[in-house]
Amino acid sequence: MTIAAQAKMEWKDAHKHPPGFRARRGLNWFTVGLLYATFYMCRYNFRFAGPGMREEFGFEARQIADLAAWFSLAYGTGQLINGLFSDRIGGRATMLVGAIGTIVLNLVIGFSPFTSSFSTFALLWMINGYLQAAGAPGMVKTNAAWFNRDERGVFAGIFGFMIQSGQTMISLLAPIILNGFTFLAFVVGPGQWRMLFTLPPIAVGLVAVWFYFISSPSPDEAGYPKAIHDDVDNSAGTTVPILESFKFVFSNPLVWFYAVAYACTGAVRHASDQLAPLYFEDVLGFNMKTNMPEIAVGTLALIPMVAVAGSVFSGWVSDRFFHGHRYPVAMFLYFMESVVIAVAATVMALHLISPSAGGILLGCLFLVLIAITANSTHSIVGAAAPMDIGGKKMAGFAAGVIDSFQYYGAAIGLFITGRMLSVSEGNYTYWFGIMTCFAFFGGCAMLSLLLRQKGRQAASRAVIALMVLLLAAAAAIGVPNYRAQKTAHEARIAAEEAAAAAEEAANPTAATAAPAPQAPAK
Amino acid sequence: MTNESIPVPVTPFQLKLKDFCVWIETKFERRLSRFGFALRMAIAAAVFYAIFHLQKTWLADAPGALRFASWLLFGWAAFWTILEIVRRFHDLGRTGGLFWALAIPYWGIWKVSGLFHLADKFPELWWPWVAMLALCYWPIWLTLQLFFRNGTEGPNGYDGREFYQDLGNSR
Numbered sequence: 274m275t276i277a278a279q280a281k282m283e284w285k286d287a288h289k290h291p292p293g294f295r296a297r298r299g300l301n302w303f304t305v306g307l308l309y310a311t312f313y314m315c316r317y318n319f320r321f322a323g324p325g326m327r328e329e330f331g332f333e334a335r336q337i338a339d340l341a342a343w344f345s346l347a348y349g350t351g352q353l354i355n356g357l358f359s360d361r362i363g364g365r366a367t368m369l370v371g372a373i374g375t376i377v378l379n380l381v382i383g384f385s386p387f388t389s390s391f392s393t394f395a396l397l398w399m400i401n402g403y404l405q406a407a408g409a410p411g412m413v414k415t416n417a418a419w420f421n422r423d424e425r426g427v428f429a430g431i432f433g434f435m436i437q438s439g440q441t442m443i444s445l446l447a448p449i450i451l452n453g454f455t456f457l458a459f460v461v462g463p464g465q466w467r468m469l470f471t472l473p474p475i476a477v478g479l480v481a482v483w484f485y486f487i488s489s490p491s492p493d494e495a496g497y498p499k500a501i502h503d504d505v506d507n508s509a510g511t512t513v514p515i516l517e518s519f520k521f522v523f524s525n526p527l528v529w530f531y532a533v534a535y536a537c538t539g540a541v542r543h544a545s546d547q548l549a550p551l552y553f554e555d556v557l558g559f560n561m562k563t564n565m566p567e568i569a570v571g572t573l574a575l576i577p578m579v580a581v582a583g584s585v586f587s588g589w590v591s592d593r594f595f596h597g598h599r600y601p602v603a604m605f606l607y608f609m610e611s612v613v614i615a616v617a618a619t620v621m622a623l624h625l626i627s628p629s630a631g632g633i634l635l636g637c638l639f640l641v642l643i644a645i646t647a648n649s650t651h652s653i654v655g656a657a658a659p660m661d662i663g664g665k666k667m668a669g670f671a672a673g674v675i676d677s678f679q680y681y682g683a684a685i686g687l688f689i690t691g692r693m694l695s696v697s698e699g700n701y702t703y704w705f706g707i708m709t710c711f712a713f714f715g716g717c718a719m720l721s722l723l724l725r726q727k728g729r730q731a732a733s734r735a736v737i738a739l740m741v742l743l744l745a746a747a748a749a750i751g752v753p754n755y756r757a758q759k760t761a762h763e764a765r766i767a768a769e770e771a772a773a774a775a776e777e778a779a780n781p782t783a784a785t786a787a788p789a790p791q792a793p794a795k
Numbered sequence: 796m797t798n799e800s801i802p803v804p805v806t807p808f809q810l811k812l813k814d815f816c817v818w819i820e821t822k823f824e825r826r827l828s829r830f831g832f833a834l835r836m837a838i839a840a841a842v843f844y845a846i847f848h849l850q851k852t853w854l855a856d857a858p859g860a861l862r863f864a865s866w867l868l869f870g871w872a873a874f875w876t877i878l879e880i881v882r883r884f885h886d887l888g889r890t891g892g893l894f895w896a897l898a899i900p901y902w903g904i905w906k907v908s909g910l911f912h913l914a915d916k917f918p919e920l921w922w923p924w925v926a927m928l929a930l931c932y933w934p935i936w937l938t939l940q941l942f943f944r945n946g947t948e949g950p951n952g953y954d955g956r957e958f959y960q961d962l963g964n965s966r
Contacts, residue, residue: 293817300816457859487812493803496813571910578906582899 306435313439314473321447325466338691347399349680351406356673360518364414371407372481376474383470410669417660417668418491426592430585433652437577530722536682537715543683558628580648587649607716610646618705696758826886885953886946
């Protein structure tokens with residue numbers, strides 16, 4: 274027998290489960306994952322509504338990016354709080370509360386006329402962000418009880434699949450809604466972006482009912498006692514007091530390394546996800562409001578699918594070759610990501626990405642490559658690592674803390690990117706450039722953890738010092754650059770307005786000209 | 796942290812679900828010969844062809860309920876096909892998880908060819924097909940094995956003997 278075959282047999286013997294267990298776990302995972310996927314439909318509907326909102330309310334790219342940033346802040350905070358609650362009330366209950374909340378919020382946005390003001394919409398969208406944040410900790414906590422440590426990497430990849438399938442569902446559904454359709458007596462006209470907030474909640478509702486009946490918080494409660502060994506706490510039950518969870522997770526240094534890295538994942542992932550439709554419109558010249566081109570729909574649908582392949586593969590590699598340690602694989606992925614995005618930034622700066630056939634192909638290809646690397650780190654750092662750290666009883670809060678940083682990172686990334694896009698008149702080289710910096714920073718965080726775990730404390734600290742220096746340098750260079758561009762941008766706008774006013778005064782148009790005197794009635 | 800084990804109550808519905816899952820698993824944990832597999836794949840191909848043909852012709856303007864029923868039939872046929880492929884892998888002494896190694900690349904070819912209308916542009920634009928088939932050499936190799944390779948002799952861990960023994964002990 275070869276070494277590989279021997280290892281395979283040993284793996285099989287170590288993972289023998291009772292009859293029916295794998296099918297039951299598959300059903301449970303599918304149910305939990307499907308609910309989480311539908312959560313995504315009520316979150317990613319926003320990016321498709323963006324162009325329509327921009328046209329209807331005159332929102333700028335900066336405001337659209339700000340909305341996404343506010344959502345991310347609320348979501349991140351929600352992760353922290355809901356993670357803690359999920360360890361107390363269980364993952365299943367947490368997910369159900371989140372599902373009901375997001376249904377209500379989306380329907381309110383879809384049906385209310387008062388969502389036209391920026392601040393009202395931002396407020397509602399932030400509340401939705403908080404409620405959506407019940408999904409990830411609930412899902413991670415439930416699945417932590419169903420998987421052994423060295424099975425979780427692949428699970429994390431599949432977790433990525435469920436997320437991406439939610440994105441795919443809304444990516445396929447949104448063009449249908451925006452193009453307009455008829456279903457029996459129900460008629461939706463083209464360009465009705467509010468429908469993006471009224472139809473996806475129906476899917477969440479249906480799946481939540483299925484979830485309520487089928488899902489089980491642990492194998493013990495599904496009739497499979499002692500089927501899984503938990504490295505952290507193998508006693509019965511899946512809930513712990515809030516304080517115990519808080520102390521355990523906050524005092525674990527591993528959590529903080531992963532949190533910093535995950536913030537970088539968030540900055541890249543959300544910047545590429547949320548701003549892709551605007552990039553399609555501004556750089557590739559697509560019409561994203563009503564008739565989306567096939568290549569745009571195809572790319573947005575293809576991105577999740579290729580991302581899944583990367584997620585599953587990276588999870589499998591960390592399970593099989595690194596004994597469930599996630600950081601070496603994550604480090605490699607972060608550095609690879611920074612190289613890919615740096616190349617994209619260079620290509621963009623050379624004006625090779627444009628509305629030409631070759632330019633569109635390049636533009637779409639880079640989005641796909643970024644998605645593979647960003648989502649691979651998202652799966653193993655965001656799903657597998659918290660389960661390894663917290664076990665079945667505290668995975669919820671561990672996931673909450675780590676995942677919250679993803680959204681804080683996203684908020685910072687979107688905040689910076691939105692402003693740079695605004696003052697640079699839509700120069701998307703900045704978009705790629707900012708993402709490159711975050712990806713490199715994430716790689717450094719994982720490198721530091723790797724060195725620390727190998728006992729090389731001094732080298733680990735040196736990497737941390739380098740990260741601090743990088744941050745200081747970015748602030749020292751970036752802030753003056755932004756201020757200079759902002760001044761130039763404002764001067765340009767003022768000049769344009771003055772020119773328009775002068776032209777208006779010279780040649781009054783019909784709208785501004787005084788009404789012609791009426792002919793006297795006979 | 797403690798390691799004591801306290802029995803957790805299980806609801807009757809969860810026990811029924813457990814029985815259902817055991818039943819489902821027994822469907823996968825068996826072998827399938829080359830001839831049986833080829834016969835079943837031929838039937839599956841005929842069923843899929845019939846469903847798609849009906850959807851394009853008779854059901855094109857049919858009420859939504861009928862079209863939905865045709866998709867339900869499609870779902871059942873797809874599940875049955877996956878089941879047979881997994882059983883054939885088990886006959887070869889390999890894991891049924893390899894089904895994904897077949898499904899994902901073939902699905903990828905189908906999506907990419909559809910996105911760029913490669914079927915319409917063939918044979919003028921032949922090289923993307925060659926490139927995609929070269930990338931899929933392993934799934935193609937697996938497919939050939941499914942149809943032509945002889946199954947293993949004796950117990951191989953997937954033919955259900957061990958599984959049924961475990962099942963007897965667990966009841």
